[in-house]
Amino acid sequence: MRGIWDYRRFILGLAGKDFRQRYMGSLLGALWMVLNPLALILIYTIVFGKIMGHRLPGMESGSTYGIFLCAGVLPWGLFADTLQRCTSIFVEEGNLIKKMAFPRLALPAMVFVSAAMSFAVTFGVLTVILLVTGHFPGWDLLRFIPLLLLQQLLALALGITLGVLNVFFRDAGHATGILTQYWFWFTPVVYPSSVLPDWASSALALNPMTGVVEGYQAIVLGAEAPGLGSLLPIVIAIGVLSLLARATHRRFAAEMPDFL
16 A cells, blocks of 8 residues: 555556546547446336336336436446456556556556546436436435445455456456356346345345445435445455455566566
8 A cells, every 4th residue: 555655646647548548539538438328227227117117116117217227337337347447457558567667556546546537427427317307315425435435445356356367367357247247137236126035135135236236226216225234245345355455466466577
């Protein structure tokens, strides 16, 4: 952490460059980060809203289900993007690692900052949607911040471990894409856990992202937020994965340039 703090200007510079390069030459710029998930939300609203709408408690109207989806899909997109980028960042910046001496963890930190910059645009669009539809929760919207921090720390801890492994076994990068797809459907993003059987809901509660996503949805729908106990799985996962990331990085960091 001290090394990352010492290189904070370097990290912020990389993050700004990364943000600009991702949308360079695009007329809509960072709005593309919003348009893709919004297109998915529209599809889910039309398909699942019509098919499942009357079976989802408290979501008889399509607009309510659409807000429910926005609260889950948009933050999930941030989580999945951060995880994927952290997994591939050491390989992508292989030339930089070979040419310069700097803390290797500065690269995942850069991804973390760049993702936050991108999600600021998404968060603004989500706020507008909530205002237009009459679901704006007021100051309660700030409760998104600790939930976002938890999910991003989870993505960072897991992403560093997978990123180091990806340097030596490029299969890790491909496997991460599959992991996020399955993880998405095993998280109550497009459906509430209340529609599942008791045994399935209990199993879903062990998913670190369940409490976070349900927290987002409760905030925008004005429902009772899940108890703090629902966040225990993600806190434990962050702790365990952070230790694993630290051990993996310390063990293999010196050998990484030889495989890039």
